[in-house]
Amino acid sequence: MQESLKKRFFNLPPNVCTGGWLYKKLSSLTTSIYVLGLMAVFFVIGTIFPQGESFSEYVKSGGGFTFFVENLGLLDLFVTPVFLILSAVLLINLAVCVYDRYAPLFAKRVFQRGFSPDKTIYLTHGIAGAHVEVRRVLKEDLGFKLIFKDSEWIIMEKGLPMRLLTWAYHAGLLLCFFGLVLTYLFAFEDTMTLSPGKLQPISMKEPGRVQSLWKSSHTDRSFGLSLDEFSAEYVQAPRLDYPKDKLSRLAMGLGWKGREVALELKDDSIAPKNWRSRVRVIKDGVFAEAHTIEINDPLRFEGYTFYQTGYEQKLKVRVDASPILLETKTGEEIFLPGIENPLKFGDLKTGALYRLDGSVDRLIPFTTVKQARDANGPKDKRSYDDLGRLEQDGSITVDGRRITLAGIEESAVLSVRRDPGVNLLWTGGFITLIAMALRFYGGFYTAAYRVMEADGITLLEVCLSTKGLWTNRESILRRLEYSLTRDDLKLTPLPDDAG
């Protein structure tokens, strides 16, 4: 009861909603609760069905509920009309709330009477002196500011402007939402493969949803990228000899099994550390900018962003002494003349190797060679035999044929993206985070009090409400009482043996 009275007293909205039924619904917090609830249901469904997968892939990998998946678009749930409409409702709800609560932030607040005090403090001052002293303590000792006053009640506040902060993070979220909409409508992306020394113009095959209404499938730009060098770095990664099964781990952990963990370093114990592409931007035929693109360091140029997503490796192999070089990509099967079953070359390792002892070496480029046990049946079901390691200019013999790794070529695979929504998204996100952190972790107090006289005794009734985690209501009340009564004569109990 006291809580609701307090709420009425402090949070009475000064504006009275004048809009119609729809406006009222759209500015209502209850609507947002139901819409957010529905969104949560959609999100959960979206975690169950693999988003972005094609229906045929889904069926091939044994997925069930195919009728619903196909007809309700469950593999692309977040672009289905139902979800888009729901998002639009939330967006409008949020926009109306932000709009509706803007003016009241600056309007003169009206406070309604009627609250029960949290604390009553008896004062030794006369009524006039008590008024002055209480105001002085709240203002000077405790930092409160006067907000409202009538013949009986006085309201003072201190702390961060919580209502403004609550409004600000909702407005920040609204900006984020607009950013998402811009991305959804206008963003587009593509991948490009850069080979060393070749200038590659920027060409986007699929424009954004809106651009595709008037543009053909190509957006050619006046600039291009040229790859100076693609390089990789590796680091030695010792392998841990530690059991995988739970029982053995438990036995080791409880000391029943005297085995110790061990680390071992083999020839192939290396892991990628970084990939980078040194590129130059050529605009209208002249050099414009140079940048080394790394995985977490993209290149930004004229609204386009280029990301290092991977690499493509081509190998040139010679069979016996043939003058013809055969070209293959790593990770793909190749049939070589005179060899019955196809071969597969593993990732080429080339570049710098950071060793455990702190030294850095250049790797002699090498790949690993595998051979399929048979050439029939689907590729993804085949099993392979390891044939070993093949270094650049080195050879390996398979089915009596000498296979030499005669040349290598590495290209950088970049993804290029133009997204006019991100800046708005980050701005909104930043505002949201700052305002939210201040709102939740900061502190705000409202004190309503009256000083009165009853039966010749002056007393102070205070009601103190707080917002934010950085508040200590009891401490403020204690400090208030201490400051007002510190000079009073205190009644002390008589010593035990007095009587």
Place this chain on the structure above:
Amino acid sequence: MLNYETILSRDAFLLSVELRLFWIIALAYGLAFILYAFHIVTRAIPAGKAARSIMWAAAFLHVLLIIFRTFEGGRAPFQTLYESLSWFACMTALVYLFVSRDLKKVYLPGIFVSGVTMSVSLYALLSRTPAIDPLSPPLKSWWFEWHVIFAFFSYAVFVVGAAIEASHLIVKPFLKRGYDRCLGFTPGMMDKFHKKAHRLVAFGYPLLTFTIISGAAWANEAWGKYWSWDPKETWSLATWTVFTIYLHCMTLERFKGLPASVINLAGFAFMLMTFLGVNWLAKLLGIPSLHVYAV
């Protein structure tokens, strides 16, 4: 310069010391769990006190373990699932111990918290690899590190919030039936506990918001796409949405009681799905799911 042999045996030795210490901590959480259970069955206050003291000891050792792992790996220990689970268990214990300073004779939430810290530690020890492997290049990012630190910190806070909410819901019917005390709770404490759970969610919510924004910023730096609806991202958004609903409910008189409590517990269940069971529902329904990062 050290030779390989020396480096490998030194690192293996450090890892085995670390594992021993982690096992001791996991068992201590287990012991606290048993003592909390004993307290609930027998109402014996010393059992509750002993459980809380053991939690303190385990949490202290756990802080040492995290410092140890930092030196061992030469980097912040928040990057593999094994590490983030350990950080999560440690933070959960610490947050609970901090909050329980003024819970006095109430030990019921401890059984949930010690249950979670024990299970999470055992899961890390039994199912994840403790290896200090080099990180794959996309994970090497300032954003990623802070993303993980805050994600698991917020989860820890939500666990304690849920433990307090659940405890107060469990004893409420008994107190309503006229008991003047149940497992240390008195009727006058109900509102305080409901508010405490609210304060905890209010503390964790901005952290979760930061987690989601930093995750998007990191994905944008690494892949050029800030959102791709993978199950992990989607679950975290669902969790955030549920806690948003909870916070909204707490501002409305008509929802701020039982409905808000139930939504808080739903938020906790969603949070568990986010970092442990992302693919579990899909598996349950026999649906092939996308690969997700195991961090």
